Amino acid sequence: MSEDLDQTAAAYVLGIARGAVRAAIETRLVGDEALQTRVKLWQDNFAALDLAAGIEHPSREIFERIVAGIDAGAGAGAGEVPGTLTLRAGSGNWSEMAPGVTYTVLFEDPIAKRRSILVRALPGATYESHLHDQGHEECLVLEGDFVMGDLKLLPGDFHLAAKGSVHPPATTVSGCLLYLSTPF
Numbered sequence: 001m002s003e004d005l006d007q008t009a010a011a012y013v014l015g016i017a018r019g020a021v022r023a024a025i026e027t028r029l030v031g032d033e034a035l036q037t038r039v040k041l042w043q044d045n046f047a048a049l050d051l052a053a054g055i056e057h058p059s060r061e062i063f064e065r066i067v068a069g070i071d072a073g074a075g076a077g078a079g080e081v082p083g084t085l086t087l088r089a090g091s092g093n094w095s096e097m098a099p100g101v102t103y104t105v106l107f108e109d110p111i112a113k114r115r116s117i118l119v120r121a122l123p124g125a126t127y128e129s130h131l132h133d134q135g136h137e138e139c140l141v142l143e144g145d146f147v148m149g150d151l152k153l154l155p156g157d158f159h160l161a162a163k164g165s166v167h168p169p170a171t172t173v174s175g176c177l178l179y180l181s182t183p184f
Contacts, residue, residue, distance in 0.1 A: 004093045009038035013046055016070070019080040092118075100125030108184070119178040121146075126171045135183035137161040144176030 011017040012025045028035055058066065080086075085107065092104040100122040107116045114135075121127070121144075139146075139159040146153040149168040153159055161167055 004095075005035055005038045006042070007093055009035060010042045012039060013042040020083075020085045024085070094120070098125065098127050101127050113183055115182055115184050117180050117182065118142075119176075119180055121172045121176050121178075123172060123175040125175070126169055129167055129169050131166050132161045132163055135163045137183070138181040140179045142177040142179055144174045145172055146176045146178060147171050147173070 008017070008025060012022065017025055025035070029039065087106055092106070094102040094104045097103050097119070101119065102121075103117045103119045105115060105117050109115070137160070139153075139161070141153045141155050141157045141159075143155055146157075148159075148170045151159075
């Protein structure tokens, strides 16, 4: 379960990553060689595009509308709350973890070695049995149904899988959206 370094690097280089997200990327850049490499690549790619294009200066009015649009998409007006991270609905990268089952990482805590993720499963999708060998996993059903053996979970239901426990194969009839807090 890894992020898309290209998307993170491109958002950083373009200035789309702002506030706490940008600060987190800048902190990572100090010691993350893979991210440094991707940022350099995107800087070079965008520099080549910039050099290939003629110089155009938008009017002050258009420039202000562009900045306002970017800020509106990032939740401007609400402002940044120091020491927090806000992810907007519809943002983030979704990766496949099984056929019909995707996830997006909301936050990773390298000190506690825990990750918060959303998992989305299409109707009829299944996820194989697995062992919780690294620690406990917390699951909150946000939408749909989630079935593990004889256990059926519905919206608002919370499930804890203790370290050392094994989940039977899981499925969903109508599809589901889950919030998970899990070790890594």
